[in-house]
Every structure is written in structure tokens, then in C-alpha cells.
Amino acid sequence: MAAANKLSVGVIGCANIAKKNCVAASTPFASCSITAVSSRSEEKAREFVNEVFSGIEQRPTHIFSGSDAYNKLLESKESCDAVYIPLPTKLHEAYVGTALRNKKHVLLEKPVAVSAQSYRDMLSIASQEGKFLMDGTMYVHQTRTKQIVKAIPNANRIHFNFTFEGDEDFFKNNVRVKKEGDFMGCIGDLAWYCVRMGLLIFSDLNADALRQGLVRKCK
Numbered sequence: 001m002a003a004a005n006k007l008s009v010g011v012i013g014c015a016n017i018a019k020k021n022c023v024a025a026s027t028p029f030a031s032c033s034i035t036a037v038s039s040r041s042e043e044k045a046r047e048f049v050n051e052v053f054s055g056i057e058q059r060p061t062h063i064f065s066g067s068d069a070y071n072k073l074l075e076s077k078e079s080c081d082a083v084y085i086p087l088p089t090k091l092h093e094a095y096v097g098t099a100l101r102n103k104k105h106v107l108l109e110k111p112v113a114v115s116a117q118s119y120r121d122m123l124s125i126a127s128q129e130g131k132f133l134m135d136g137t138m139y140v141h142q143t144r145t146k147q148i149v150k151a152i153p154n155a156n157r158i159h160f161n162f163t164f165e166g167d168e169d170f171f172k173n174n175v176r177v178k179k180e181g182d183f184m185g186c187i188g189d190l191a192w193y194c195v196r197m198g199l200l201i202f203s204d205l206n207a208d209a210l211r212q213g214l215v216r217k218c219k
Contacts, residue, residue: 009107010036010062010073010080012095014048015175017109018086021136022052036062036079038069045069074098085109086136088175088182093118096133100125105132110196111188137196149200158201160194 009025009032011018022034034053039045042065053059062079064072070087073079074095082105085095089111099106106126112135113119126133139145166174175181176189 006030007032007082007105008035008080009033010038010076010083010104011060012038012070012073012083012085012099013087014039014044015086015109018084019048019052021084021086026053026056026058032082033058034060036060036064036073036076038064038073040067040069041065070095071098074102074104077102081105082107082132084136089114089188090183093122096122097125100129100131100133103129103131105134107134107136109136110192111182111184114183137192139193140196140200145197145200152201155201158198160197162190162193164190 011022011034014037024030025032025034037045037049037060039048042063045063045065049060049063062073062076064070064076064079066072074083075098083099084107085092085099086109087095092108092113096106096108100122108122113122122133134141166177171177176186182188
């Protein structure tokens, strides 16, 4: 797809999860391109770009750094049309609101908010501004998930097992194992997948219906 026809996306923060997603968004057949990166550390922003976009022809043309790096990107009119926010949950509401009010669509990492009301407030702003707010739970947006939900009629109980093996670096440095980091920790991260699938199965809602229901509720 020609670059001129792609949705331009800015990245708020240089989290590890953003590396994988930026690589995926930079493939030739992707309908978007990463045009801006922000980090409070200029060195980290440069390292992120050099690592993620090594060998990729189209690299971000806007790099924002400093204590106000996130706001500088969000308030920039020429850097991007949408933003991807992989920040800790406790920071979501403030930056999502700023992004939406600056006329930018938002892709938000999960868990999306510290409370249901906080997320409803974000959805309300998105509705008022006429912008999309989408959470980054990938399987919810996969057609196969809809088929799975339809294949489980009249469910009355679900048992989930969802684990991964964290290495020494994970338990030492990851935001999910620090009390000052993401307040829901690994439970908020891993259990999010389980709870979300349960909502889909028990409510028999696809992603569009769930989003529209929340938007209607907060109008």
C-alpha cells in the first residue's frame, strides 16, 4: 500500500510490547505506518527506532523526547493521525483524553483502565470527538473468535488456564511485577484475556456490539 494512503501512527512510550507491534505495523501490506515515536529519554527513543526499524525503508520522521514528550506528540498536528498507547494502566485516562481531544484515533493496550467508569469516560470523549478508541486485545478483533463464541451455546461455566514463562529479567524489571508499576500486575495482564473471552461467550457479543453498547451507555 502506498505510504500516502496509510494511516499514520505515533507511539507513546517505548515499551517492549510496542516493538513487536511496530514491526507488524511496518510490513509492506500493512494499512498503517509508524511516523512518530515519543519517550522521556531521547537515548531510549533513538535506540527504539534503530532496533525496531532496522532494515525497514520507512522509518518514523518525528521523534519526541523530554519530560513532556508524550504531550508534544499528542498535540502535534502533522506527526500522525492515530496513536498507540502501551503505557501502564494508571496513565491511560489522561493521555487517551489528550489524544482524542487532539483529534487522534487511539489504540490502547490492555488493561484499558483502572475502573469501568474510567473507560466509559474515555469512550464518551471518543464519541464526542468522533474518533475511534480500540483496545489492543488482538483476538477480540479476529473473525475466528466470533466462530468460537457461536460454537459454545448456552455456556454455564468456563475454566481458563493462561500462563507464560517469565525469565529472570522479567521478574526483575517488568512493570507488571513492580508495586509502583501497573497496579493490577500480572493478574490484570493475563486475566484480562480470560475475563474478556468470558464476557464474549456469556454475553454473546462481538467486539462491535460490546463497543457500541458501552458508547450508548455513556451518552
